[in-house]
Amino acid sequence: MAPIEVIDLTKDYGSVLGIDSITFSVEKGEVFGFLGPNGAGKTTTIRTLLGFQSPTSGTATVLGHDMTNESEFLDAKADVGYLPATPKFDDSATGTEILDLHASIKGDTRREELLERFDPPVDRPVREYSTGNVQKLAIVQAFMHDPSLVVMDEPTSGLDPLMQQRFNEFIHDEQQRGVTVFFSSHVLSEVRRLCTRVAILRDGRLITTEPVESLLNRSGKVVHLRIGGTVDQAAFDFDGVHDLDIRSMRGTQVETQLSDERDSDLKLRVDESDGTETVTDVSFTFTGDVNDLVDAVTPYALREFDVEEAPLDEVFMQFYGGEASA
Numbered sequence: 001m002a003p004i005e006v007i008d009l010t011k012d013y014g015s016v017l018g019i020d021s022i023t024f025s026v027e028k029g030e031v032f033g034f035l036g037p038n039g040a041g042k043t044t045t046i047r048t049l050l051g052f053q054s055p056t057s058g059t060a061t062v063l064g065h066d067m068t069n070e071s072e073f074l075d076a077k078a079d080v081g082y083l084p085a086t087p088k089f090d091d092s093a094t095g096t097e098i099l100d101l102h103a104s105i106k107g108d109t110r111r112e113e114l115l116e117r118f119d120p121p122v123d124r125p126v127r128e129y130s131t132g133n134v135q136k137l138a139i140v141q142a143f144m145h146d147p148s149l150v151v152m153d154e155p156t157s158g159l160d161p162l163m164q165q166r167f168n169e170f171i172h173d174e175q176q177r178g179v180t181v182f183f184s185s186h187v188l189s190e191v192r193r194l195c196t197r198v199a200i201l202r203d204g205r206l207i208t209t210e211p212v213e214s215l216l217n218r219s220g221k222v223v224h225l226r227i228g229g230t231v232d233q234a235a236f237d238f239d240g241v242h243d244l245d246i247r248s249m250r251g252t253q254v255e256t257q258l259s260d261e262r263d264s265d266l267k268l269r270v271d272e273s274d275g276t277e278t279v280t281d282v283s284f285t286f287t288g289d290v291n292d293l294v295d296a297v298t299p300y301a302l303r304e305f306d307v308e309e310a311p312l313d314e315v316f317m318q319f320y321g322g323e324a325s326a
């Protein structure tokens with residue numbers, strides 16, 4: 001059985017449906033992203049999954065245990081880590097005292113290793129902690145009993161960029177060890193880097209569940225060409241070309257650089273300009289066969305050839321804004 005199985009889960013708050021009959025599962029070793037605009041139902045799902053509140057109907061099974069059944073849910077929680085969006089601790093206690101308490105309930109086989117990695121100031125009372133230090137303590141607490149499943153609600157919101165990067169590397173290592181991770185996030189670059197699959201929620205309903213790669217592939221690549229001379233528009237009238245834009249310029253100084261701003265992009269620039277030739281910029285979104293694209297550009301004198309992923313925020317906005325369907 002998958003570590004998380006959610007079937008027809010519904011939470012009716014009376015005035016509003018928090019989640020409306022959602023169904024999904026998370027497989028072992030997946031890093032599964034749970035996304036959606038504010039009020040979509042992410043926290044409601046997480047709270048119901050962890051047994052903090054009961055659903056109106058439907059089932060939530062975690063590590064084979066029915067989380068709507070109180071005795072089962074205690075068994076499941078021994079092997080689950082939870083990192084809330086805004087961790088709350090007894091602020092008169094020191095970090096060490098807080099970790100000791102959690103260790104007595106769930107164990108702490110990985111405490112030292114995690115303290116080395118995240119380094120919260122455990123000798124000081126939590127009331128003296130910065131937001132980031134509270135988050136670091138919460139990370140140690142969530143992982144120190146070596147859970148096989150970790151549920152996180154916007155885990156990096158309080159962390160600085162360096163610590164976010166360290167956390168992302170840590171999650172990657174955890175995945176290699178076979179740990180299953182379920183997390184909600186608004187940070188799309190983090191979702192891109194970490195997640196194998198995502199579910200997108202809107203107004204309490206599941207809009208789609210699919211691999212990040214297929215989500216991006218479906219949205220196509222953004223292609224920019226700079227070509228020496230002029231271009232016949234018909235040359236780019238083939239399957240998979242959308243939003244074609246062609247502009248010719250005379251006497252333009254062609255920029256020359258061989259730089260790669262983003263790892264995932266292909267950028268090719270050729271310095272052959274004397275600064276006075278006619279050049280044509282061609283750009284479009286491409287969802288077709290890459291061989292057709294190569295055939296189309298072969299007759300031309302290419303000065304630049306950039307292929308980029310569709311901007312992630314645009315891809316997700318299609319789902320958030322309601323223009324796309326599952």
Ligand SMILES: Nc1ncnc2c1ncn2[C@@H]1O[C@H](COP(=O)(O)OP(=O)(O)OP(=O)(O)O)[C@@H](O)[C@H]1O
Nearest residue numbers: 013016017018036037038039040041042043044045
């Ligand atoms: N305890 C509650 N009582 C009544 N309504 C609630 C309660 N908790 C959440 N809701 C409502 O349920 C809906 C889903 O809220 P939820 O907090 O799950 O969204 P979310 O996706 O986590 O949002 P955010 O990104 O802002 O954290 C919202 O309309 C919210 O107002």
